[in-house]
Amino acid sequence: xxxxxxxxxxxxxxxxxxxxxxxxxxxxxxxxxxxxxxxxxxxxxxxxxxxxxxxxxxxxxxxxxxxxxxxxxxxxxxxxxxxxxxxxxxxxxxxxxxxxxxxxxxxxxxxxxxxxxxxxxxxxxxxxxxxxxxxxxxxxxxxxxxxxxxxxxxxxxxxxxxxxxxxxxxxxxxxxxxxxxxxxxxxxxxxxxxxxxxxxxxxxxxxxxxxxxxxxxxxxxxxxxxxxxxxxxxxxxxxxxxxxxxxxxxxxxxxxxxxxxxxxxxxxxxxxxxxxxxxx
Numbered sequence: 001x002x003x004x005x006x007x008x009x010x011x012x013x014x015x016x017x018x019x020x021x022x023x024x025x026x027x028x029x030x031x032x033x034x035x036x037x038x039x040x041x042x043x044x045x046x047x048x049x050x051x052x053x054x055x056x057x058x059x060x061x062x063x064x065x066x067x068x069x070x071x072x073x074x075x076x077x078x079x080x081x082x083x084x085x086x087x088x089x090x091x092x093x094x095x096x097x098x099x100x101x102x103x104x105x106x107x108x109x110x111x112x113x114x115x116x117x118x119x120x121x122x123x124x125x126x127x128x129x130x131x132x133x134x135x136x137x138x139x140x141x142x143x144x145x146x147x148x149x150x151x152x153x154x155x156x157x158x159x160x161x162x163x164x165x166x167x168x169x170x171x172x173x174x175x176x177x178x179x180x181x182x183x184x185x186x187x188x189x190x191x192x193x194x195x196x197x198x199x200x201x202x203x204x205x206x207x208x209x210x211x212x213x214x215x216x217x218x219x220x221x222x223x224x225x226x227x228x229x230x231x232x233x234x235x236x237x238x239x240x241x242x243x244x245x246x247x248x249x250x251x252x253x254x255x256x257x258x259x260x261x262x263x264x265x266x267x268x269x270x271x272x273x274x275x276x277x278x279x280x
Contacts (some may be wrong), residue, residue: 003049003128007042008117014038015113016105023101028093028108029086033079035112036071039064042120043127050128056135060126060200063146067193070150074157115220119194121213122201131204138203145196152178152189173244181253183231183244187221188251194218227251 014034022028043061050057085093089108093100159177163169178185194214201207221227227250247257 001049003046004124006049007045007120007124010045011038011042011113011117012110014041015109015116019105019109022104022109027085028089028104029079031108031112032086033072033075035116036068036075038068038116039120039123040068042116043123046124046127051130054131054133056131056133056139056200056203057127059135059139059143060123060197063143064123064197067146067150067153070154115216119213119217122194122197122207122210123213125201125207125210126197126204129204129207136203138199142196142199142203145192145199147196149189149192149194149196152185152192156185156189173241175244175248175256178253179248180256181249183248183250184221184227185253187227188253191218191221191251222251 015031018031018034022030040061043064047057047061084090089104092104092107096103156178159179160174163174163176173179182188191214194217198207198211198214201210231245231250249256
């Protein structure tokens with residue numbers, strides 16, 4: 001069995017197990033907690049089934065494990081703070097009715113399994129393809145992008161936790177720190193992480209073709225389940241959020257267009273789904 005085949009079946013089995021657990025617990029949102037660690041599982045399977053002993057393989061596996069388990073740990077902690085099914089999945093359950101248990105297998109779990117496997121192609125290629133043992137400029141670029149991405153995600157989460165822990169901020173929007181320069185520091189962090197892994201893939205022979213993985217992730221973040229989906233809902237539900245939108249970059253960090261503070265009516269944002277972004 002080839003490494004890519006092995007990772008495909010392991011990913012399917014993992015998500016099938018998550019689905020069965022979600023049916024028993026009536027909680028589909030457990031899938032979000034697995035999103036980060038799932039990539040570390042794929043990398044570990046690829047490592048055990050691939051060839052080569054060059055340091056790039058072990059470096060990338062270490063980096064994806066650090067990123068994935070940090071994200072998974074944070075989402076697990078956040079879920080403990082707010083027990084119950086995420087509102088997105090609860091709304092789907094109510095809309096679909098009694099057939100949701102089987103519908104969720106395809107629309108949530110198998111769909112995310114396929115996305116995870118495709119997005120991870122750069123990881124799989126690096127870990128399973130023998131390459132030059134010497135690290136070079138592309139590896140440095142890859143590590144730098146990964147570090148920037150992890151920094152944005154981690155610092156953004158810490159700033160959000162601190163902000164929400166203050167009762168005086170109830171009903172307000174966080175517009176300081178990273179959140180002053182981008183409305184979605186976590187989405188931007190994800191973007192950097194995956195293009196960083198692609199740079200590592202380009203350091204191996206024929207790794208260029210794995211651009212499909214980060215491209216899919218970028219489309220999700222920018223056009224599908226990331227910024228557009230989240231902000232359509234927020235603009236409808238939260239009066240005052242439009243003022244934050246008007247002055248703050250939606251994705252790439254940029255200086256705010258106005259120094260005006262956020263209005264007290266500005267809303268707290270919701271979750272971004274499979275991208276793993278954290279809400280405000």
